[in-house]
Amino acid sequence: MNGAAFLEALAACVGKAHVRCDEREIAPFLADWRGRYRGRALAVVQPASTEEVAAVVRCCRSHGVHVVPQGGNTGLVGGATPLEEQAPAIVLHLGRMRRIRGLEPQDFTVTAEAGVTVQEVQEAARSAGRLFPLSLASEGSATVGGVCATNAGGVHVLRYGTTRDLVLGLEVVLADGSVLSSLKGLCKDNTGYAWKPLFVGSEGTLGVITAATFKLFPLPSEVVTVWMAVPDPAAAVELFSWLRETVGEGLEAFELMGRSVLALVLKHIPQARAPLPGEPPAWSVLIEFAEAGRGAQLPERVERALAAAIERGWVLEAVLAANEAQRQALWALRENASEAQRYEGLSFKHDVSLPIRALPEFIAECEARLRRHWPSVTVVCFGHLGDGNLHYNVFPTGIEPAQWPLIESRLSELVHDTVAEFGGSISAEHGIGRLKADLLPRYKSEAELSLLRRLKAALDPENLFNPGKVVRGGDRPAREET
Amino acid sequence: MNGAAFLEALAACVGKAHVRCDEREIAPFLADWRGRYRGRALAVVQPASTEEVAAVVRCCRSHGVHVVPQGGNTGLVGGATPLEEQAPAIVLHLGRMRRIRGLEPQDFTVTAEAGVTVQEVQEAARSAGRLFPLSLASEGSATVGGVCATNAGGVHVLRYGTTRDLVLGLEVVLADGSVLSSLKGLCKDNTGYAWKPLFVGSEGTLGVITAATFKLFPLPSEVVTVWMAVPDPAAAVELFSWLRETVGEGLEAFELMGRSVLALVLKHIPQARAPLPGEPPAWSVLIEFAEAGRGAQLPERVERALAAAIERGWVLEAVLAANEAQRQALWALRENASEAQRYEGLSFKHDVSLPIRALPEFIAECEARLRRHWPSVTVVCFGHLGDGNLHYNVFPTGIEPAQWPLIESRLSELVHDTVAEFGGSISAEHGIGRLKADLLPRYKSEAELSLLRRLKAALDPENLFNPGKVVRGGDRPAREET
Structure with missing residues (x-):
């Protein structure tokens, strides 16, 4: 691949000013929010419209360059961070797609582009006497594209569901550069397979979400x-x-x-x-x-x-x-x-879900098992009980810092194995991203893994989008990692 | 294919008594509820367990026989009726899978097999102080497998959503005979692509749903x-x-x-x-x-x-x-x-949805357009306004019965075109089945049609399941119809 020619081709898609290559300038886009990953990219590209996104995708495809979509970059599993060593990639940053395309109080719907923040959608809805119920700590930075791509949860899932439940419509740029659009905001539409829920939570590995139509609700009084x-x-x-x-x-x-x-x-x-x-x-x-x-x-x-x-x-x-x-x-x-845990220092974090009835026994049993191996650790356990979702974090108190990297994977495996034993999930709302991609094979059946791979291959046969995230390997050799 | 050997192989899967071939006996399984279609099948096969379903699927696959899954057979679009002329098929009737596998009041979930009726799930939930909110006219016959396969709606969608929204877990037999199972009943699970919503509403064309876990709610008082x-x-x-x-x-x-x-x-x-x-x-x-x-x-x-x-x-x-x-x-x-319309006689029925705000203008405009061509018809319009869903039926009053077959497709096209013009869907809750499979290309973009075909090919590459329904044609020649 000719790097200069590629960058010129990108500039032809979005304008030269929106293809950023300066190392200092793009550094924040190459690291995840928790500072766990730092990747590499040829450029950070910032399209302003769906057509520009499609043009960038086609350009990358024809040059054999991976596309890593990114929203507010507040994810917790490294899902929006490019890999360090791989075939060349760009970060496709959706931050310039900032239009609220429509807000229909009578339909109880709002349509917003990928770069609009959650808080901006909340505010737009409120000004029309409606509630956009998605609410999470990062709502000031998290974007429509990001919450859709990760199926974000938050504190109101119990009543209003996860992002997937709120999505009535979606616009997606596919790997071949075509645009899939269904932003009608219909409550009921039984015409063919439900592809919208598939893209919601696919973490940028199946397509680029450029806009979404969400359900709204009456404002609580x-x-x-x-x-x-x-x-x-x-x-x-x-x-x-x-x-x-x-x-x-x-x-x-x-x-x-x-x-x-x-x-x-x-x-x-x-x-x-x-x-x-x-x-x-x-x-x-x-x-x-x-x-x-x-x-x-x-x-x-x-x-x-x-x-x-x-x-x-x-x-x-x-x-x-x-x-x-x-x-x-x-x-x-x-x-x-x-925030408070961040001040306290490093901990091993687990975002898990369980059947609600199993929570009490899980909480007791998991801590007992941890103490058997590491008696001095501090368990910090909290979460959305109504959704069966625990944030189960373990501080390695009383253990030498030099030991921490050595115990982390064993400790997390113990937690995740216990979750699995109690019928739970190893990722409730944060997703798989890069952090948990290697764990999926341990906790999914071969039938399910094979299905996930087939879906990835059907929608992104060349592995253009977000390599190394969610589903690794597959029928074809992954060209991005060994 | 050796028919006798095939029937023997089926008998080995489910027992001879559950491979029914008597023409009179199987006639009800070969016709749809509205009496619009009557198909052919080598046998009606009634497995009693997921393992038996998987064995039947493998058997059919190895013999090159299509599988048409069927539940309560109350669908309105011919989705569960085999075709008349085609490669050989069986009807896979799930009526013997009648176990409620679990009911967890604290989790607000119930898990039931495909052959349990909606009413039986409602009653089981009620006896545990919980509400199973799915409610539709056919609930005494409609089954768990059927409502999942068709993403059934009903009168409580406004508050509780369609079947897809109620499904927390699913067990599906895939075309290769493997069993995909996720019946944990978790509210939140972000581990990989959301495949459950894809099977819900796929009308038996992607896999055989053998059990589901549903959300329950507190009983209203x-x-x-x-x-x-x-x-x-x-x-x-x-x-x-x-x-x-x-x-x-x-x-x-x-x-x-x-x-x-x-x-x-x-x-x-x-x-x-x-x-x-x-x-x-x-x-x-x-x-x-x-x-x-x-x-x-x-x-x-x-x-x-x-x-x-x-x-x-x-x-x-x-x-x-x-x-x-x-x-x-x-x-x-x-x-x-x-029921009342049935007594009145034949009408041309349309199950459509629209943005709620567009309903009044659609209702006025569609009737005006109809009257321009057929001034004497009677429009019967009713439905779930809160979901934007109208049952828009036209009685050909004042038109000679001999003319009815001639005007039907023109009249329905006018209704559907008007729906599309107002941003609506040509199937709100009844699905596509056979009735509307030919209409999809008119109302879907090429990008969306191609996606539906790719999903079908990824999950059912040999077109084993329910040929001629939902998505026709595709990348490979359909072998069942011309």
Whole structure:
């Protein structure tokens, strides 16, 4: 491949100013957010339209250059970072595709281009009296393209689903440079195979998502937020059923936090205050109910349900947010969990999901197994109990730093094996990316792996898109890695 | 192919008693529910387990015999009926796979085999204090395998989604006889491509669904059902937004019925009574709100919202069901719509969806266009307004029966073209099957058609499953039809 000719061809697609090659300038695009990976690319290319994306894809294909799509670059599994050693690649950065193409309050839909941030979609929806329910800590930087490509979750999955559940329409540039477009925003469309869910969560390995149409919802007008101390995870599971049964489907968040993570938040986040008097309890639960319209008596219904839950021993203490500031303060305890851990130092992180009923036993058993090998580690366990999703992180306290790299894979394997034994998944919401691509064969059947490979081969036969991520190997020799 | 040897091989898979060849006995399996198609098959084979299904698939593959999966045989597009002239086929009837494999109230999930009926899943869930929200007129016969294969909709899609949205897990026998199984019932699982949604709605052309895990919900305890007269579809669309905004997400059904269909129900269904005094209004709306738990004040909130809607002119008159018998009577008016039309005689049916905001103009424009060509026809228009889904049927009144076959395709093309012009879909919930397979190329882009063909080729390269349905032709010559 002639590098100069390739860069000129790219410039013809998007304009010279949008083909960036300066090493210092492109460095942030070549590393992942957690700083775990740093890759190489011939250029960072920033198209402004779907047609330009298609032109870039065709150009790369004809020059034999891989395409690594990138959105806000806030992913946690290295999915948007190019590899270090490989056939040449570009980073296809969608940040200039920033148009909200349509917002239809009567249809309860919004259509936005890949580079629009989640927060901007939320704000556009709100200004039209609608709720875009996707909500995650990185929403100020995470983009439409990124959340679709990774099937992002967040704190409202319990009620509104993951990104895949919110996607009604998608526009995708395929490996042959053709544009697949279905942005009608229809709730029902049974005309042929459901290809949209396939691209959602494919982490840039099957095509480049350039726009999406999302479901919207009515804006909640009554919101009730409660912080509680609960005796143990089993009580939290009982409480979860109880609240859904007695207060109903307005439950939009049910978060569990172990003592260790709350302690880290209180230690590292200056504004953080313990929501209940005394020492942090062994387990805390943060819930939120919301309902559109007035008169649903949510606070009264929640208080009644909690009084009964206290009687049954599922709740020890509870505090309702009395106003928006208190609500924000309670949520900040949850949302600063990642930040607080970052200040504390390195940990081995696991984003796993389990059947809800299996959570209590898993939590007890996994920690017991860890302690058998590494008695001094600190387990930091929290997450979206209502989705069966735990962020299960292990700090190597009491172990020499020199040992950390040596124990990491064994420790993570123990956690993941235990998850698998309890019927869970080794990636709940963060995806596979590069971090877990080597783990899939251990936890998937051969029938499923073969299916994933066949889907990749059918949609991207030349392995143009995002090599080395999600599915490795396959029927044809992967040309990007050995 | 040696027919006798093949039948013996099948008998070795499932037992001789479950390979049915008697012409009279198998006739019901070879015709579709609406009596539009009648096909041929070497046998109707009834396996009792996933392993038996896999054995039958392998046997058929090695003998070059197509497999046409069939559930309750209540589909409306001929998707489960074998072709008349083709390479040899069997009907693979899943009716003996009738086990509910698990019901987990704490996880809010149920796992059932393909042959269990929708009603049986509903009842099992209810007995555990849970709601299985899929609800459709054929629920007494429609099966788990069938509703998954067709992505069935029904009257609660607005709140709970289509079958695809309810499926958390799936077990599928692939064309090579391998079994793909993921029945963990996890809410979140980002480990590789989302293949489950691909099989849901694939109408038996990509694999045989043998079991599914579904989401459950808390049982509603407050239900409010209202029948209303509205001035026109535009008012109904305003009312839809208004109710979601002011009463909230408990809205689980929002059905629109034109005067002509209500008149047919009142004419043909003996127990049917007009819910409001006087002549049937031009347009009626049936809504239902439901909420788990007590104290949500649903009746009061709905009444307040409707009083305001009457003031704004969106509602002319309204009647709330005072008890369960009245509720059932109101729903019977809606649910007997198909039955009443059957008594009336032949009509040209269209199951279409549109952006909700486009419904009023579509309804006016499509009827105007029809009348330009065929002034005397009767349009029967009703459906799930909250999903943008209309059942748009045209009775050829005032036209000689001899002319009917001649006008059908022109008339349907006019309806479908108008749907496409308004940004809609030519199949909202019934699917493509055989009825609409020839129409897809007219309404899909080449990029999308090519994708559908590639997916079919990737998963069923020898075109073993359900030939002639959904996607025809493709890269390889279809061997079953010309």
